[in-house]
Every structure is written in C-alpha cells, then in structure tokens.
Amino acid sequence: MDGAATCFNPQRKIPLLSSILLLLGIHLFHGNHTSTNLTLLSDGIQYYFSSNNSTDELHSLRRQSESQRSPACHPHFQVASPPGEPLTWSSSSKFKRLYFYHARKAGGTSLSYYFEKVARHHGLEFASMEYLGSEVPGSYDETTFYVTHLRHPVERSLSHFKYEGRWDCKQLIHNYTLYNASEANANKLETWNGTAGHHGTASCRKKFRLVTCAVNCYTQWFSSLSCPAWDIPIVTQAEKARDVLLRFNLIVILEKLKDPAYVAAVENFTGVPGLTMTRSAWCEPESHTANRMHPLMVKNETLGHLTELNGVDIDLYNNISSCLDNGSYDFPKWDDDRFAKNESSRVSYQEFSQWKIQQRLKKAKEKNS
C-alpha cells in the first residue's frame, strides 16, 4: 500500500488555467464591437482572449453543444478532444487520471473523498480542484476521466451562506470563547447577493479565484470568465460553463442521491460502493452548531431575490440535470478496458480510509522532520 503514496503528485492539483480562453478567443468571437485584449500569465503559458458581444458568434457556440447529451444522464468513458478543436469524442487512449472538480457547498467534500477512493481503487492518479476554475476536459496532457457535481443553485447558495457567509469561520473555530455567534454579530442574508458573497467579485489578480460565492457560482467556476476587468456578459459565461460541463464524463446531481436507484446506477458506473457516505468539511461542526442555536429565518422576499439573482445558474442547472427527472438511469457499467490502471498503486476500497489516515500521518511526519 505504501507505493500508492508516491504515485500521487500534489502539483497535479493545479489545473491549466482556462485553456477555455483560447477556445473562446480563437473560435467563438469574430464579431465587431468593442473588443478587449487580455493576456493572462499562468504556469508560464500565455492566453489571449478578446471579448466582444457578437450575438452571431454566441449562436454558433450554442449550436456546437446543442447536440451534446448531458453527462448527468449519459455518463460515458470517452475522451474529449482538446479545447480549441471542434468537440469530438474518442476511445483511442486509456484514462490514467481522475479529475474531480469540487464545487463549493454542493456535497463536494464527501464526493471528493468518494472519487479519490474510486481513483485509488482503480490505480488512477487523482486530482481535485476547489476555489479556482475547473480544468477544461481535454486540456490535460494525460488522458483524464472528468467528474463533477451540481446542486440546486439556491440551495447551494443558502448552504454556503450558513457555512461561512453568516459568521466568519475562523472566528467560530479559533475565537469561540470571545466571539459567541449570535444574530447580533451575524451577517445578513439580505446582503448575500454578490457573485462573491456579501460583496465583490471573483479575485483575478493572477488567476481567476472564487472562494465564497452567492450568485451564479457554477457559471463562474466552470467558465472562469467572471473577472470584472474582462466585462464578459453573464450569458456568455453561462454558455461557456455549459460547454465545459458537457465535456465531463460524469456529473453527479446532489439531490438525486436520495434515490437509491440513482445511487446504484452511479456506483455501477464507477465500480465502487459508498457514494452516499458523508464527510464533514473544515468549519462544518462549528457553523452547524451556530446555525442550530440561531436558526436562519429566510424571508420569502429574500429567497425570491436570491432566486432571481441566480437565474442564469438555475437555467444551467436545469439544462444539465432535468433529463434525470423521469427517474430512469440507464448508465453503463464500469468499463475496465478503458483505464490504464497502475496495478502497483491500487488500494482496495475497503482499505481506503485506513490508507488515507496513513498518508496523512506520513505527510505530517515529513513536515515535522
């Protein structure tokens, strides 16, 4: 089991920033209005992006992905062509790596644990990302199996507010004797209305980065296009986000985990049980306690406003997930032949939690020595 540790390269966790910009810049915009030029420096690679508001080109973007079936209902074992090329699928190379995009406050801590277990069990490299935008499927140099998840945007936003928007997590954890969470020192849901939470926008100094988010968060995380200086219309961002999502192999819909038939279908697809086992996130015990002591009263009007603000994301969520509504989950079974498994790094799923603990101890030891 020890061998598995060396196989995991944490550097792999850093995705190529939005190769999507290339895709957009080169393929999708040939209109003629105001155009902005951007050069982003990331991982030593330059990306050029020119933005304008040509509706013609937006239509062509839509056409490109219209025929694509949602990976929420039709998960598969195909590899997407690199972004920048027209989207095609192939089975000519085997997957070596599993990438999990962790959308915040949508069950990602538990799902990340589960999909790491899936990766280790099958002898695949595991990479996950939170905070920064998603890697674009097809952009990585090693053949990668892409997984992510969605939860209803308003549920997600409320959950995010309760987790770290209502009170400051650091205060709840490190200053609990003095801080004493109460309605008096709580932030209000009424001001939880910016794309980055109570105010502001994604931080974009070096890279797109979005840690707290109240409004249209999937659109921002999957498109990586919400940096204010770029001034890209939200609908353009959402089109892009949809394009990226349609390149995934599997999208887990959180609400569906209540349906045992869905859970069985996903577990058959991954070949690993335990999809619904939950894990607690960093500040979860503290924020749960505070919210239990001071239950959040959501005014109808506030909920209506939050729903309105999240309209673009709600459309995106419905677009990707509504095909599951009829309760039929015709998912393929795990296809062993499609994966280039590293036999010497495989961890049985029964032993995964023990293996995880060992890794943590090993890391701590290395840090201290």
Ligand SMILES: *[C@@H]1O[C@H](CO)[C@@H](O)[C@H](O)[C@H]1NC(C)=O
């Ligand atoms: C397979 O895993 C072992 C042990 O982690 C590692 O040393 C080796 O480089 C891996 N092989 C490949 C082809 O990645």
Ligand SMILES: *[C@@H]1O[C@H](CO)[C@@H](O)[C@H](O)[C@H]1NC(C)=O
């Ligand atoms: C592009 O914009 C320029 C300047 O506004 C204008 O002169 C030109 O006619 C436009 N071209 C097209 C194809 O719309």
Ligand SMILES: *[C@@H]1O[C@H](CO)[C@@H](O)[C@H](O)[C@H]1NC(C)=O
């Ligand atoms: C939009 O951007 C493309 C690519 O840079 C450029 O060719 C075109 O002239 C621009 N259109 C407008 C309307 O600025």
Ligand SMILES: *[C@@H]1O[C@H](CO)[C@@H](O)[C@H](O)[C@H]1NC(C)=O
């Ligand atoms: C694009 O359109 C939006 C709204 O239609 C506008 O606010 C924005 O300034 C435009 N951006 C550019 C770069 O023209």
Ligand SMILES: *[C@@H]1O[C@H](CO)[C@@H](O)[C@H](O)[C@H]1NC(C)=O
């Ligand atoms: C946009 O970027 C291209 C590529 O670097 C450059 O040739 C062009 O001059 C830039 N345009 C503007 C308006 O800055």
Ligand SMILES: *[C@@H]1O[C@H](CO)[C@@H](O)[C@H](O)[C@H]1NC(C)=O
């Ligand atoms: C701890 O909480 C108290 C009461 O809110 C505050 O005055 C103090 O600055 C906090 N301490 C730290 C280190 O943040």
Ligand SMILES: *[C@@H]1O[C@H](CO)[C@@H](O)[C@H](O)[C@H]1NC(C)=O
């Ligand atoms: C915290 O606030 C509650 C009322 O909300 C109060 O009953 C309690 O004594 C306070 N605790 C501390 C340590 O100040």
Ligand SMILES: *[C@@H]1O[C@H](CO)[C@@H](O)[C@H](O)[C@H]1NC(C)=O
């Ligand atoms: C967000 O809330 C603030 C404070 O209540 C308010 O001033 C602002 O207009 C609101 N913005 C939106 C988009 O609702």
Ligand SMILES: *[C@@H]1O[C@H](CO)[C@@H](O)[C@H](O)[C@H]1NC(C)=O
């Ligand atoms: C999962 O696989 C088992 C064993 O092959 C099969 O009996 C079951 O019907 C499958 N369930 C679903 C939901 O695909």
Ligand SMILES: *[C@@H]1O[C@H](CO)[C@@H](O)[C@H](O)[C@H]1NC(C)=O
């Ligand atoms: C709550 O708000 C929605 C629209 O935001 C409205 O349709 C509904 O009637 C309201 N319900 C109550 C009980 O006020």
Ligand SMILES: *[C@@H]1O[C@H](CO)[C@@H](O)[C@H](O)[C@H]1NC(C)=O
């Ligand atoms: C999703 O959006 C695309 C593009 O707007 C549209 O063509 C398609 O019909 C939508 N699908 C669903 C299920 O809403």
Ligand SMILES: *[C@@H]1O[C@H](CO)[C@@H](O)[C@H](O)[C@H]1NC(C)=O
């Ligand atoms: C449910 O929807 C899926 C995807 O749209 C479709 O393939 C399937 O045939 C439908 N099943 C039933 C029982 O209607």
